[in-house]
Amino acid sequence: MVIKACIFDIGGVCVLSPLHAIRAYETENSIPSGYISYAIVASSPSGSWDRLERGEIPMDSTFYTGLTSDLTSPETWSSFLRSRNLPSGAASPLPHIDGETLFRRMMTESRAPNPPVIAAIGKLRATGRYKLAALTNDYQFPSGHPFADNLGLRGLFDVFVSSNECRMRKPERGIYRLVLERLNVAPGEAVFLDDLGLNLKAARELGIITVRVPLEETWRAVRELEGVLGEKLLDEEDEDLAGGKARL
Numbered sequence: 001m002v003i004k005a006c007i008f009d010i011g012g013v014c015v016l017s018p019l020h021a022i023r024a025y026e027t028e029n030s031i032p033s034g035y036i037s038y039a040i041v042a043s044s045p046s047g048s049w050d051r052l053e054r055g056e057i058p059m060d061s062t063f064y065t066g067l068t069s070d071l072t073s074p075e076t077w078s079s080f081l082r083s084r085n086l087p088s089g090a091a092s093p094l095p096h097i098d099g100e101t102l103f104r105r106m107m108t109e110s111r112a113p114n115p116p117v118i119a120a121i122g123k124l125r126a127t128g129r130y131k132l133a134a135l136t137n138d139y140q141f142p143s144g145h146p147f148a149d150n151l152g153l154r155g156l157f158d159v160f161v162s163s164n165e166c167r168m169r170k171p172e173r174g175i176y177r178l179v180l181e182r183l184n185v186a187p188g189e190a191v192f193l194d195d196l197g198l199n200l201k202a203a204r205e206l207g208i209i210t211v212r213v214p215l216e217e218t219w220r221a222v223r224e225l226e227g228v229l230g231e232k233l234l235d236e237e238d239e240d241l242a243g244g245k246a247r248l
Contacts, residue, residue, distance in 0.1 A: 001186070001188040001189055002189065003130070003189060003190070003191055003209070003228065003229055004130065004131060004183075004185045004189040004190070005130060005131040005132070005133060005183045005185045005189060005190040005191075006121075006124055006130050006131075006132055006133070006190070006191050006193070006225070006229075007132075007133045007134070007135050007179055007183075007190055007191065007192040007193070007208075008117065008121065008132070008133070008134055008135070008157075008192075008193050009134075009135060009136060009170075009192075009193060009194040009195060009196075009199070009213070010134055010136040010138065010153060011110055011136065011137075011138075011195075012110075012194075012195030012196070012213060012215070013114065013117055013193050013194060013195055013213045013218070013221075014113065014114055014117055014118060014121070014134070014153055014156075015110055015111060015112060015113055015114055015153075016109070016110050016111075016112045016113075016114055017110060017195055017215055018106035018107070018109065018110040019037070019195075019215055020109060020110070020215075021102075021105045021106040021108075021109040021110065022036045022037060022102070022106065024105075024109075025102050025105060029095060029096070029097070030095070031095045031097070032080070032084065032086065034084075035077075035080050035095070036071060036097070036102070038076070038080050038083070039070060039071045039073065039076045039077075039080070040070070040071070041198075042070075042073075042076045042079065042080075043070040043073075043076070047066070047067075047070045048063050048066030048067045048069075048070055048099075049067060049070065050169060051063075051066075052139050052164075053137045053138065053139060053163045053164060053169045054163060054164070054167050054168065054169050055140060055163070055164040055165065055167055056167070058140070058142070059139055059140065059141060059142055059145075060142070064099045064100035064103065065099070066099075067099030067100075067102075067103060068097060068098060068099035068100070069099075070099075071097040071099055071102075072094060072095070072096070072097055074094055077092075077094050077095075107147055111147070114218050116218055116219040116221075116222045116234065117193070117213070117218060117221070117222060118156075119222075119233070119234070119235070120222045120225065120233040120234070121156050121157075122156075123231070123232075123233050124229075124231070124233070125156070127231065130229075131158050131159070131183050131184075131185065132156065132157045132158050132159075133157055133158060133159035133160070133161065133179050133182070133183055134153065134154070134156075134157045134159070134160045134161065134162075135161045135170065135175065135176070135179045135192065135194075136160075136161070136162055136163065137163040137169045137170050138162050138163055138164050139164055140164045158183070159179060159182045159183055161175060161178055161179045161182065163175065166178055170194070170196075170198075170199040170202065171198045171199050171201065171202035171203075172202075173202060173205075173206060176192075176202060176203055176206050176208065177206070180206075180208075186207075187206045187207030187208045188207050188208075188209070190208050190209065191208070191209040191210070191211060191225065191228050191229070192208050192209070192210050192211070193210075193211045193212075193213055193221055193225065194210070194212070194213065195212065195213040195214075195215065197212065200212055209228060211224045211225055211228065219234070222234055
Protein backbone atom coordinates (compact mmCIF):
# COMPACT_ATOMS: atom_id res chain seq x y z
CA MET A 1 0.00 0.00 0.00
CA VAL A 2 1.31 3.47 -0.91
CA ILE A 3 2.01 5.82 1.99
CA LYS A 4 -0.12 8.94 1.62
CA ALA A 5 0.24 10.55 5.05
CA CYS A 6 2.88 11.16 7.71
CA ILE A 7 1.74 11.73 11.29
CA PHE A 8 4.06 13.30 13.87
CA ASP A 9 3.92 13.53 17.63
CA ILE A 10 5.05 16.94 18.94
CA GLY A 11 6.86 16.52 22.30
CA GLY A 12 9.90 14.31 21.85
CA VAL A 13 9.56 14.36 18.06
CA CYS A 14 9.08 17.86 16.62
CA VAL A 15 10.49 19.42 19.79
CA LEU A 16 12.88 17.99 22.34
CA SER A 17 11.47 15.55 24.85
CA PRO A 18 10.28 16.57 28.34
CA LEU A 19 11.86 13.29 29.46
CA HIS A 20 15.19 15.13 29.55
CA ALA A 21 13.81 17.39 32.29
CA ILE A 22 12.31 14.41 34.14
CA ARG A 23 15.65 12.60 34.15
CA ALA A 24 17.47 15.68 35.41
CA TYR A 25 14.88 16.21 38.17
CA GLU A 26 15.23 12.59 39.28
CA THR A 27 19.02 12.82 39.36
CA GLU A 28 19.06 16.10 41.27
CA ASN A 29 16.58 14.83 43.85
CA SER A 30 18.00 11.29 44.26
CA ILE A 31 14.86 9.70 42.83
CA PRO A 32 15.34 6.31 41.15
CA SER A 33 15.52 6.64 37.38
CA GLY A 34 12.19 6.05 35.69
CA TYR A 35 9.99 6.53 38.75
CA ILE A 36 8.25 9.74 37.63
CA SER A 37 7.22 8.32 34.26
CA TYR A 38 6.12 5.12 36.02
CA ALA A 39 3.94 7.13 38.41
CA ILE A 40 2.33 9.14 35.62
CA VAL A 41 1.44 5.96 33.72
CA ALA A 42 0.22 4.30 36.93
CA SER A 43 -2.20 7.19 37.55
CA SER A 44 -3.85 6.69 34.14
CA PRO A 45 -6.61 7.10 33.04
CA SER A 46 -8.00 9.19 35.90
CA GLY A 47 -4.81 10.91 37.10
CA SER A 48 -4.28 14.64 36.90
CA TRP A 49 -1.86 14.33 33.95
CA ASP A 50 -4.37 12.46 31.79
CA ARG A 51 -7.22 14.75 32.81
CA LEU A 52 -5.20 17.84 31.86
CA GLU A 53 -4.36 16.37 28.46
CA ARG A 54 -8.02 15.56 27.81
CA GLY A 55 -9.01 19.12 28.71
CA GLU A 56 -11.03 17.98 31.72
CA ILE A 57 -9.24 20.25 34.21
CA PRO A 58 -7.46 23.60 33.80
CA MET A 59 -3.77 24.17 34.33
CA ASP A 60 -4.07 25.71 37.77
CA SER A 61 -3.36 24.93 41.42
CA THR A 62 -5.82 22.04 41.37
CA PHE A 63 -3.84 20.34 38.62
CA TYR A 64 -0.50 20.91 40.32
CA THR A 65 -1.81 19.62 43.65
CA GLY A 66 -3.27 16.57 41.95
CA LEU A 67 -0.07 15.89 40.04
CA THR A 68 1.96 16.08 43.25
CA SER A 69 -0.46 13.65 44.88
CA ASP A 70 -0.21 11.20 41.95
CA LEU A 71 3.59 11.33 42.00
CA THR A 72 3.83 10.81 45.76
CA SER A 73 1.28 8.03 46.16
CA PRO A 74 2.60 5.47 48.69
CA GLU A 75 0.91 2.67 46.74
CA THR A 76 2.55 3.70 43.47
CA TRP A 77 5.94 4.07 45.16
CA SER A 78 5.69 0.59 46.69
CA SER A 79 4.61 -0.88 43.35
CA PHE A 80 7.56 0.76 41.61
CA LEU A 81 10.04 -0.58 44.16
CA ARG A 82 8.65 -4.10 43.73
CA SER A 83 8.83 -3.81 39.94
CA ARG A 84 12.52 -2.91 40.13
CA ASN A 85 13.40 -5.32 42.95
CA LEU A 86 14.47 -2.36 45.08
CA PRO A 87 14.47 -2.36 48.89
CA SER A 88 11.34 -0.94 50.50
CA GLY A 89 10.44 0.48 53.89
CA ALA A 90 12.88 2.73 55.73
CA ALA A 91 15.61 1.90 53.20
CA SER A 92 13.62 3.62 50.43
CA PRO A 93 11.51 6.49 51.79
CA LEU A 94 8.84 8.04 49.58
CA PRO A 95 10.54 10.87 47.62
CA HIS A 96 9.47 14.49 47.88
CA ILE A 97 8.26 15.70 44.48
CA ASP A 98 6.78 19.13 43.74
CA GLY A 99 4.43 18.65 40.79
CA GLU A 100 4.33 22.31 39.83
CA THR A 101 8.12 22.74 39.84
CA LEU A 102 8.57 19.57 37.81
CA PHE A 103 5.88 20.42 35.27
CA ARG A 104 7.11 23.97 34.69
CA ARG A 105 10.61 22.66 34.15
CA MET A 106 9.39 20.06 31.69
CA MET A 107 7.49 22.63 29.67
CA THR A 108 10.43 25.05 29.69
CA GLU A 109 13.05 22.54 28.62
CA SER A 110 10.98 20.87 25.90
CA ARG A 111 10.36 23.89 23.67
CA ALA A 112 13.51 23.65 21.56
CA PRO A 113 12.80 22.48 17.99
CA ASN A 114 14.19 19.11 16.91
CA PRO A 115 16.20 20.04 13.79
CA PRO A 116 16.24 16.71 11.87
CA VAL A 117 12.49 16.20 12.22
CA ILE A 118 11.55 19.80 11.42
CA ALA A 119 13.80 19.68 8.34
CA ALA A 120 12.22 16.39 7.26
CA ILE A 121 8.72 17.83 7.57
CA GLY A 122 9.74 20.73 5.33
CA LYS A 123 11.11 18.35 2.71
CA LEU A 124 8.02 16.17 2.82
CA ARG A 125 5.79 19.20 2.33
CA ALA A 126 7.90 20.33 -0.61
CA THR A 127 7.33 17.04 -2.46
CA GLY A 128 3.58 17.58 -2.49
CA ARG A 129 3.12 13.80 -2.21
CA TYR A 130 2.06 13.51 1.43
CA LYS A 131 -0.57 14.81 3.78
CA LEU A 132 1.03 15.86 7.06
CA ALA A 133 -0.55 15.67 10.49
CA ALA A 134 0.35 16.32 14.11
CA LEU A 135 -1.08 13.98 16.74
CA THR A 136 -0.25 15.29 20.18
CA ASN A 137 -1.18 14.89 23.82
CA ASP A 138 -1.12 18.53 24.86
CA TYR A 139 -2.49 21.09 27.31
CA GLN A 140 -4.47 24.30 27.34
CA PHE A 141 -2.24 26.98 28.80
CA PRO A 142 -3.92 29.82 30.68
CA SER A 143 -4.67 32.97 28.71
CA GLY A 144 -1.56 35.11 28.37
CA HIS A 145 0.80 32.29 29.34
CA PRO A 146 4.13 32.62 27.45
CA PHE A 147 3.86 29.01 26.25
CA ALA A 148 0.37 29.38 24.76
CA ASP A 149 1.69 29.90 21.22
CA ASN A 150 2.20 26.17 20.53
CA LEU A 151 5.62 27.13 19.12
CA GLY A 152 4.03 28.10 15.82
CA LEU A 153 4.01 24.45 14.74
CA ARG A 154 0.42 24.26 13.51
CA GLY A 155 1.38 25.86 10.23
CA LEU A 156 3.60 22.90 9.37
CA PHE A 157 0.66 20.49 9.17
CA ASP A 158 -2.45 19.93 7.09
CA VAL A 159 -4.18 18.39 10.11
CA PHE A 160 -3.52 19.10 13.80
CA VAL A 161 -5.16 16.75 16.31
CA SER A 162 -4.82 17.90 19.92
CA SER A 163 -5.85 15.75 22.89
CA ASN A 164 -6.97 18.86 24.74
CA GLU A 165 -9.28 19.87 21.89
CA CYS A 166 -10.76 16.46 21.01
CA ARG A 167 -10.94 15.24 24.65
CA MET A 168 -9.11 12.00 23.78
CA ARG A 169 -5.44 11.18 24.26
CA LYS A 170 -2.93 8.66 23.01
CA PRO A 171 -2.98 5.68 23.36
CA GLU A 172 -6.80 5.75 23.22
CA ARG A 173 -7.78 4.27 19.86
CA GLY A 174 -10.35 6.93 19.12
CA ILE A 175 -7.73 9.65 18.68
CA TYR A 176 -5.92 7.61 16.01
CA ARG A 177 -9.14 6.99 14.17
CA LEU A 178 -9.86 10.71 14.30
CA VAL A 179 -6.56 11.72 12.69
CA LEU A 180 -7.00 9.07 9.96
CA GLU A 181 -10.53 10.36 9.30
CA ARG A 182 -9.34 13.95 9.02
CA LEU A 183 -6.53 12.90 6.70
CA ASN A 184 -8.96 10.72 4.71
CA VAL A 185 -6.51 7.81 4.58
CA ALA A 186 -6.60 4.14 5.55
CA PRO A 187 -4.37 2.97 8.43
CA GLY A 188 -1.92 1.25 6.09
CA GLU A 189 -1.54 4.47 4.10
CA ALA A 190 -0.09 6.35 7.08
CA VAL A 191 3.19 6.31 9.00
CA PHE A 192 3.29 7.60 12.57
CA LEU A 193 6.33 8.87 14.50
CA ASP A 194 6.27 8.96 18.30
CA ASP A 195 8.79 8.59 21.11
CA LEU A 196 6.63 6.43 23.41
CA GLY A 197 6.17 2.71 22.92
CA LEU A 198 2.59 2.65 24.29
CA ASN A 199 1.49 5.20 21.71
CA LEU A 200 3.15 3.31 18.86
CA LYS A 201 1.72 -0.03 19.97
CA ALA A 202 -1.84 1.31 19.80
CA ALA A 203 -1.19 2.71 16.32
CA ARG A 204 0.26 -0.58 15.06
CA GLU A 205 -2.76 -2.48 16.38
CA LEU A 206 -4.89 -0.33 14.06
CA GLY A 207 -2.63 -1.07 11.09
CA ILE A 208 -0.67 2.18 11.02
CA ILE A 209 3.03 1.93 10.13
CA THR A 210 5.15 3.21 13.03
CA VAL A 211 8.59 4.69 13.62
CA ARG A 212 9.95 5.11 17.13
CA VAL A 213 11.92 8.30 17.79
CA PRO A 214 14.86 7.63 20.16
CA LEU A 215 15.35 10.05 23.04
CA GLU A 216 19.00 10.86 22.32
CA GLU A 217 19.36 10.18 18.59
CA THR A 218 16.24 11.49 16.90
CA TRP A 219 18.01 11.56 13.53
CA ARG A 220 17.77 7.76 13.48
CA ALA A 221 14.00 8.04 13.16
CA VAL A 222 14.42 10.30 10.13
CA ARG A 223 16.68 7.69 8.55
CA GLU A 224 14.04 5.03 9.21
CA LEU A 225 11.36 7.26 7.73
CA GLU A 226 13.52 7.67 4.64
CA GLY A 227 13.47 3.90 4.24
CA VAL A 228 9.71 3.66 4.69
CA LEU A 229 8.97 6.40 2.16
CA GLY A 230 11.90 6.08 -0.25
CA GLU A 231 12.59 9.79 0.18
CA LYS A 232 15.82 11.68 0.91
CA LEU A 233 15.13 13.69 4.06
CA LEU A 234 18.62 14.48 5.41
CA ASP A 235 20.71 16.78 3.21
CA GLU A 236 24.44 16.41 2.66
CA GLU A 237 25.12 19.09 5.27
CA ASP A 238 23.35 16.84 7.77
CA GLU A 239 25.71 13.92 7.18
CA ASP A 240 27.56 14.35 10.47
CA LEU A 241 24.23 14.26 12.28
CA ALA A 242 23.09 11.21 10.31
CA GLY A 243 26.38 9.48 11.06
CA GLY A 244 25.80 9.81 14.77
CA LYS A 245 28.55 12.36 15.43
CA ALA A 246 26.10 14.90 16.79
CA ARG A 247 23.68 14.48 19.64
CA LEU A 248 20.46 16.34 20.37
